[in-house]
Amino acid sequence: MKLFRKKQELYLSDRQPLTTAGKVMLFLNYVLLIGWAFIIVWPLTQMVISAFNGKQGRYLILNKISEGSYEFSFKHFEFLFTETLYLTWVKNTLIIALATAAITILIVSFTGYAYSRFRFKGRKASLMAIMLIQTIPAFAGITAYYTLHSIISSVAPLFTRQMMLILIYSGGGIAANTFILKGYMDSISTELDDAAKIDGCSNMKVYRLIIMPIVRPMLAIIALWSFIGPFMDYLLPRVLLTNPNQYTLAQGLYTLMNNRETLNQPAFAAGGLLTAVPIVILFAALQKQLISGLAQGSVKG
Structure with a gap:
């Protein structure tokens, strides 16, 4: 009887001890998580090893660090900066990414607020149109993009294909994120507005003063998504950009994988490693907004 009472005292909270089936499921969850982590970490590890391995030739050889097969070197990074237009590709991608994020945030913050707080004619029809636009892949309209660029460039000769790419990314981001931000604002009580x-x-x-501080975490997420998009996209730049001096990072680095003259797969790994740097920096900068934005907004509201 005393032993039973001691066991009862061990579980004072509402959380019940795990049963045998619960322990089995917990074990399986850990196995799946460890397996998933290995699938993600192993390629990243190989990329880092290959990027700093001076004994790698033009082709990427995936292996472990062993005696005689690894030599720490920066030669692949030197190849990027001296033999390719890597810095130009970085500059082009940063300009496109920053412009896309700025335009998307500026417009989405107003359209999301308008759809959430105002009732106007054509509101439901335009929301339905936004939902339908999201189902159409951007690559499907490549012919229309070419025609539109030709029309605009005939009127404004300074309008480049990079600007066209910014408009495409921004247009797609506005359509998708307006619907997301509207749903987020709908969860904010209108009593604060009143x-x-x-x-x-x-x-x-x-x-x-009221809405913006509260939705700051969602705006930070939208800014991050909009910024990452140009870094990861390859298809649209591949079709629209034909001059190597206008390439984005994804398009430029791909030439290190399929071009015989510039083939250097370890340099591709080094470039991919460096590509993650601005994304990590932006994520670290916005992380504070993600954590503290909601609390600051609720205090002001």
């Missing part, structure tokens, strides 16, 4: 309007705030002040 209280602010009683105090004399206009719709713009409500948006700036």
Whole structure:
């Protein structure tokens, strides 16, 4: 009887001890998570090893670090900076990514607020159109992009294909993220808006002082998605950009895999490693907004 009471005292919370079936499921979950982590970490490890392996030739050889098969070297990075247009590709990609993120955030923040807080004619029809636009892949409209670029460039000769790429990325991001941000704003009580309007705030002040601080975490996520897109996309730049001086990182690095003259697979691994640097920096910069934005918004509201 005393032993039974001691066992009862061990579980004072509502959480019940695991049964045999629960322990088996927990074990399987850990096995799946470890396996999934291995699938992700192993290629990354091979990429890092190959990028700094001076004994790798033009072709990538996946192996373990062993005596005689590895020599720490920066020669693949030197090849990137001296034998390719890597810095130009980085500059092009950063310009496209920053412009895409800025345009997307600027427009989506207003369209999301308008669809969430206002009722106007054609609201449901336009929301349905936004949902339908998301189902059409951007690559499917490549003919229309060429025609549109020809029309605009005939009127404005300074309009480049890189600008066209920014408009394509921004247009797709606005359509997708407006619907997401609207749903996020719908979860914010309209009583905050009413209280602010009683105090004399206009719709713009409500948006700036009440809504914006609360939706800052979602805006940070949208900015991150919009920034990453140009770094990861290959198809659209491959079709639209024909001059090597205009290539993005994905398109430029791919030439190290399929071009006989510039073939250097370890340099491709080194370039892929460096490509992750601006994305990691942006994620670290926005992480504070993701954590503290909601709390700051709720205090102001």
